[in-house]
Amino acid sequence: MLRRIKTKEEVEKARKKNQFIIGGILVFLLIVSTLGYSLTSGNNDSENTVKQKGITFLRDGGLWKANFGGTTFGFQYLPSELENVSIQGYFGLEQYSNKPLYIVNPNDAIGEILNNLNPYLLRYQEACLEGTPCGGDIPIKNCEENLIIFLEGDETKVYQDRNCVYLEGDSVMGADAFLYKMLIK
Numbered sequence: 001m002l003r004r005i006k007t008k009e010e011v012e013k014a015r016k017k018n019q020f021i022i023g024g025i026l027v028f029l030l031i032v033s034t035l036g037y038s039l040t041s042g043n044n045d046s047e048n049t050v051k052q053k054g055i056t057f058l059r060d061g062g063l064w065k066a067n068f069g070g071t072t073f074g075f076q077y078l079p080s081e082l083e084n085v086s087i088q089g090y091f092g093l094e095q096y097s098n099k100p101l102y103i104v105n106p107n108d109a110i111g112e113i114l115n116n117l118n119p120y121l122l123r124y125q126e127a128c129l130e131g132t133p134c135g136g137d138i139p140i141k142n143c144e145e146n147l148i149i150f151l152e153g154d155e156t157k158v159y160q161d162r163n164c165v166y167l168e169g170d171s172v173m174g175a176d177a178f179l180y181k182m183l184i185k
Contacts, residue, residue: 010133055185069182073116077176079184085173089160091182095146096120102127102141104149109171117178119130129164150179 006014020087048059057064062143063074084126096117099108101124103110114124141147143164156169158178 006110050078055079055184071119073179073183074112075176075179076112076172079180080175082173083178084156085177086155086157087159087177087181089158089165090180091160091165091178093117093182097161098122099146100125100140102145102147103131104129104141104147105151107150107171109150109167109175110148111177112172112175 009185013042050057050059050064055066055068057066057078059065060074060143061104063076064078065074066073095121100122101117102128103124103127104124118124126138127141127145127147128138129147130140134140143162147164149164149166150171151168153168156173156177157166158168158174158181159166165178167178
């Protein structure tokens with residue numbers, strides 16, 4: 001089968017027609033996607049905002065963020081999710097303000113604590129609790145210093161012995177419970 005030879009005008013006319021159709025489709029997709037995004041993004045505010053214990057929490061970047069005294073703090077868990085965590089002791093931000101913090105057996109939860117307390121700390125460093133075996137060049141500290149000690153356990157609990165804070169069990173839940181106890185009075 002032979003194809004008819006087209007003139008330059010016919011070829012140019014067909015090219016312009018195809019460009020117009022493709023351009024129209026792209027403009028349509030741009031308008032529809034922008035409209036769809038604006039309609040769906042406006043409805044998520046109520047799903048991402050929760051009020052508990054008189055504090056408004058906003059879900060942002062995988063964390064629940066809340067403002068305490070002009071500073072934004074981030075948490076993995078809401079206070080209502082930590083009701084089964086046993087917590088005993090007095091914890092205040094002033095205990096850590098402009099003082100060093102020593103960490104014994106650091107794990108994933110230390111990031112939760114340091115992200116929130118770092119602006120208040122003089123510095124932080126890994127340490128070894130006096131009377132427990134340690135290796136390497138880690139300084140040995142006792143409960144006269146501010147220590148946070150991570151322990152393994154089946155039950156999640158937070159308790160205090162002088163300036164030592166023990167986080168036992170699920171360390172991230174314990175870290176959040178510790179921070180909430182410190183911030184919510």
